[in-house]
Amino acid sequence: MKRVVAINGSPKSAESTSGMLIKILEEYIGTIVDTFQAVELIRREDAHKVIADILKADDLLIVFPLYVDSLPASLLKLLTQIEQAAKACGSSLPTVYTICNCGFYEAEHNSLALKMTRTFVKRIGAGYGYGLGIGCGGVLAQMKKGPVDNVYAALRDMGDAITAENSKECEDVFVTPKMPRFLYKIGGNIGWRQMTRKNGVLKQIKAKPHSL
Structure with a gap:
């Protein structure tokens, strides 16, 4: 059984x-994934000991979630440590x-961030399977079937790729739940x-503190 490690x-x-x-x-891989x-x-x-173990x-x-067409700062810092x-x-x-x-409707907004991770993998000399970009990230926690069936199918395909005997590099995949944009x-x-009502700031929802 392969050992799979995940970085959240x-x-x-x-x-x-x-x-x-x-x-x-x-669940699709069928084994416990050590997550950090x-x-x-x-x-x-x-951290250096944990990273050394991850690389084994x-x-x-x-x-990760998309942050301004890129990766969250904490993840970027960790990838720098992993590269070293x-x-x-x-x-x-x-x-x-x-x-x-990403929170955007179109999954393709994730393309630049996935290219960054692919470049990172090439820099450290590791093998790369592929990246999966998912749109409408905000609905994934609310829905388990129906419009998100294609997302689950894409995750199942990645699980199959990870558990396959011989991994090979593939093109990135992009999937958006099948629901109208509106x-x-x-x-x-x-x-x-x-959320604004829960945190008592509903009246400030249209505030523009940084507008000129």
């Missing part, structure tokens, strides 16, 4: 979409797979209002 690149310590995606993929939170790992005194895995899964450790690693490195989800926008607006 979400700055959220709990209840993140990235964490949920790792759990779903774990990037924002916590970079602060650990023994058969497959490495990097899952990989240069000193005398053994073979894991095959890397990446998943990036419905996603309506749902997003309702969600924003619920």
Whole structure:
């Protein structure tokens, strides 16, 4: 059985979409996936030891949300540390797979971030499977079937690729839940209002503190 390790690149310590995606993929892989939170790992005194152990895995899964067409700062810092450790690693490195989800409707917004992770993998000399870009990330926690069936199918395909005997590099895949754009926008607006009401700032929802 392959050893699979995952890095959760979400700055959220709990209840993140990235964490949920790792759990779903774990079910499809059929084995426990050792998961590390990037924002916590970079602060650990023994981070170098943990990273050295991560690099001994058969497959490495990097899952993160899109931040300004890029990766969260904590994940970027961790990847820098991993690159330094990989240069000193005398053994073979894991095959890397990446998943990036965004709040935009179109999954293609994740393309630049996935290219960055592919470049990172090439720099450290590891093998690369492929990246999965997911749009409408905000609905994934609310829906388990129906419009998101294609997302689950894409995750299942990645699980099959990870467990395959021989991994090979493929083109990145982009998938958006099958729901009309206007419905996603309506749902997003309702969600924003619920959060502002919960935090007592509903009256400030249209504030523009940085406008000239």
